[in-house]
Amino acid sequence: MTGNPPPSPATEAARSEAPRQRLALAAMLFAVSMTFIDQTIVSIAAPDITDELGLSASGMQWVVNAYLLSLAAFFALGGRLSDLFGHRRIMLLGTVVFVVSSVLCGCVPSGGFAQTWLIIFRATQGLGAALMFPAALAVVIAVFPVDRRGRALALFFGLSGALTAVGPLLGGWLTEWTWRAIFWVNVPVAVVAIVLAVLARIPEKRRTGRLDVVGAVLVAAGMALSVLGFQRASAWGWSSVATWACIVGGLVVLAFFYGYERRTRHPLINFDVFRDRAFTVDSLVLFFAMLAFVPVFFFASVYAQVSLSASPNQAALFLLYFFVGFGIASQWGGKILDKRGARPAMKIGCALGAVGFFLWAQKLTDLSMHDQWPYAAMAGAGIGFLLAPASTDAVNRSIDASYGEVTGITQTIRNYAAAIGMAVFGTVLTHVTTDRITTTLQDRGLPTAEAEQTARQVAEAVTGHPDGQGPTGDGPVARALRGAGDAIRMDFAEANQWVFYGMAIALAIAFLCALAHPGTRVTAPPPRQD
Structure with a gap:
């Protein structure tokens, strides 16, 4: 009787590596989850923060923007530091900077210094995230072989992206206790991330060079x-x-x-990587996709609160339709990447996303949350299909295995695109909303000056200038909505259609870019030149 042949050394090595790989992936997910949640959680608590600390509307906007500005400004630096000093070390450093800054944000004292305090430590939060994220992503890339990397990063981007939707839900629940808890909640998450990173015994590799x-x-x-x-x-x-x-x-x-x-001899960013046509296409697809991906959280949430009269928690649930499609498709996209390369997944994702956003835009004026779920899920699925394949393919093509550096490049592109999308779509929404509501109020007999003033107040409330009197409160915006009834809600829905059509166009352009991808696959790490 012949027994089963003993496993090969390669199989044994793969089995011994698997637990460490899972621990490393879990550690990195816990770490980056804080950065994704903090992109949206503060907006929900903004009215409470403003009221308790006596902040101005522009001051609160600076509190929100300080994090995003710092995040975008230091991503490339974080990626380079990760290469020079070790991915695990910089990930741990970024986590500590982030969580200490979070605690200090939650401990802000009342008084005239409160606004400056919050802005400073929100900025250092962004610095911590910029150090942490490229290093965390580089750890995942380093511990998983190329043939398993697509599925691992699909899980990484799928779960971490879905956590962005948790921000409003968690923020609404914690704010009922105290708004300070939205910052303190990062402490236990950071502790888990640090413990798992230590247990995973992640190998530390450094590159030679100077900062x-x-x-x-x-x-x-x-x-x-x-x-x-x-x-x-x-x-x-x-x-x-x-x-x-x-x-x-x-x-x-x-x-x-x-x-x-x-x-310079030792550049922060090696621009030679853009000579690779596939890398350039991956970057362009990410840029145009991110014009829609991050802004959709804000615009869909505000649409739900204004046009559908939803509470913040209900608006967060509305976004779950998008993330159901996103989460499922991100796993499929990773499998397609491993088997056929990035080009098919990007083409499917861009096309599906463009159609999903277009159909979703058409349903916004139905003013029914549940009627929109298939199209929201379709739009989310489109982003889910393309995000991990485009990001993974770009990093796989990094020069001399400089994963941290190239991750810094791709994340900088993503955040830059998100900022542009928020600004451009926000301006479109403001102008269209103001024009339509002004006309509606004039038709109801309001003088032109009063109609324009009220319309501007609504536009200000939805473009990120919280004053504690937003669309669901007791301020002038809420009174205008109650007074004009469904007419203003329909005006705002029609204005949002322009935004969602714009997102569909962005995905259509991304599809045209994806067609230029050469379709080649990376089946082994790029050669290292030390």
């Missing part, structure tokens, strides 16, 4: 300045000198950064 301090300062300044211009465009206006000074000034600094990087 490009000048490049780090230039890219941080250029990103922060240009993102600031895009983010504040709705408040300052697109005709404002300040808006264009920030945008153009930031782009000029980034152009100077590019020239400097091409000349």
Whole structure:
């Protein structure tokens, strides 16, 4: 009787590595979950924070934006530091910076210094996230072989992306106790992440080279300045000198950064990676997809609260339709990547997303939350199909296995696109909403000046200037909504249609970019040149 043959050394090695891989993936998921949740959780608690601390509307907006600005400005630096000093070490450092900043945000004292305190430590939160995320993603890439990397990163992006929808739900529940808890909740999550990272015994690898301090300062300044211009465009206006000074000034600094990087011996970003056609296509697909992916959280949530009269928690549940499709499709996308490469998954995702957002836009004026779920799920599925394959394929093509550096590049592209999407779509929503509500109120007999003022108040409430008197409160916006009834809600729904059609166009452009992908697959790590 012949027994089963003994397992090969390669099989035994794979089995011994599997528990460490799962622990490492779990550790990184716990770490990055904090960064995703904090992108949305503060917006829900904004009215309570404003009321208790006596912040101005613009001051609260700075509290929200400080995190996003810092995140975008330091991603490239985080990726480079991860390569130079070790992915695990920088991930742990970023986690500590993030959680200490979170605790200090929750401990903000009352008084005149409160606004400055919150802005400072929200910015250091963003710095911690910028250190943590590229390193965490590089850890996952390093511990999983190429043939299993697609499914691992599909789980990484699927779960971490879905956690963005948890922010509003968790924020609404915690705020009922105290808004400070939205920051303190990061402490136990960080402890779990650190413990799992230690237990996983993640191997530490470093690259030789020096930190490009000048490049780090230039890219941080250029990103922060240009993102600031895009983010504040709705408040300052697109005709404002300040808006264009920030945008153009930031782009000029980034152009100077590019020239400097091409000349320096140890650049922060090796732009030679863009010579790879597939990497460039992956980056373009991510850019246009992110114009829709991050902004949809905000615009769908506000649409639900204004046009559907939903509570913040109900609005968060509305977003779950999107994430059901996203979560399921992200796993399929990872399997397609492992078997056939990134091009088929990106084409399917872009096409499905474009159709989903287009059909979703058409259903917004039905003013029924449940009638929209198939189209919201379709839009989410489109993003889910493309996100992990495009990101993974880009990182797999990194030069000299510089995973941290290339992760910093792709994440910078994603955050930059999200900021542009928020600004452009926010401006569209503001103008269309103001025009339509002004007409509605004039038709009901209000004087032109009063109609325009009320319309502007509604527009201000939905473009991110919380004053504690938003669409579900007792302020002028809420009174206008109650007074005009369904007419204003329909006006706002029609204005949102323009935004969602814009998202469909962004995905259609991403589809055209995906067609240019050469279709080649990465089946082994790129050669290392030390």
